[in-house]
């Protein structure tokens with residue numbers, strides 16, 4: 258069960274590193290590492306994840322997926338969608354899912370997820386979640402918000418933590434090989450930039466197209482020059498941008 262074993266720290270470089278270290282020491286599936294502050298927090302696409310001490314939920318979950326490694330893409334997308342639904346309920350602000358798993362409240366990012374895997378000596382994954390809980394808008398980066406800003410009242414990080422753990426357990430226990438039709442519809446209904454022209458950037462490669470929705474494997478369906486493809490990684494932005502290099506999707 259996710260969260261049965263949980264470690265809590267004041268300040269660490271990154272909860273991701275600590276979760277991988279605990280994995281090496283034999284920590285069980287579902288072990289959570291949580292911190293009030295990170296000095297070297299990591300985001301997707303090699304970015305840093307900055308947060309002010311005590312104002313965010315910063316946590317990493319060790320997953321020992323055994324033969325479920327290929328289901329992790331659907332797991333992280335569904336966790337993002339569950340968080341979007343929870344945050345919409347508690348804030349009253351419509352929540353969108355920015356593929357693969359960012360949650361936006363009123364077009365501003367409130368949480369991000371980082372999924373990292375290692376395959377030796379046995380396959381493990383660490384799912385890191387960062388949620389802006391109480392940081393005032395003026396102290397957040399542009400295009401970011403916090404739960405408290407959207408609610409107009411304070412909320413305890415511990416309450417958010419319990420909701421996240423419950424959501425993750427719901428998703429893990431109902432995880433299938435692929436997303437079901439109804440899960441796809443639910444995610445597509447929340448998908449930021451659905452049917453819009455986008456640029457997808459993955460490292461120094463770019464792809465321009467129209468977003469169609471999520472694929473059964475949790476990837477993104479995107480039409481490029483009239484041909485639909487499914488991509489499994491990258492960062493979305495609205496509209497066309499200067500191309501750097503031709504992007505080759507996984508399934509092309």
Ligand code: BTN
Nearest residue numbers: 271298299300301316369385387
């Ligand atoms: C992103 O949106 O780029 C993903 C951000 C993930 C941040 C979390 S905070 C807890 C965990 N530890 C890290 O160093 N990163 C993740």
